[in-house]
Amino acid sequence: MKTWVIDRFEGEYAVCEGEDGKMKDFAKVWLPSYAKEGDVLKEHDDGSFTVDLHETKARRERTRALFDSLVEK
16 A cells, blocks of 8 residues: 655646655545545555545644744744
């Protein structure tokens, strides 16, 4: 199972970053309708995608903590 993070949406595509740092476009119709920028996606062997809510939340919390530490300086 591969992991992707939605970087942005461009038209009918989601531009996603893989674990290896490479970017790949996926048609939005392949993704869950509620997927949004910053969400962590799991690509299953059958080609379907799910949003990993736990990892998405953890990444957002780490990003917020980093931002807050930079603002405090």
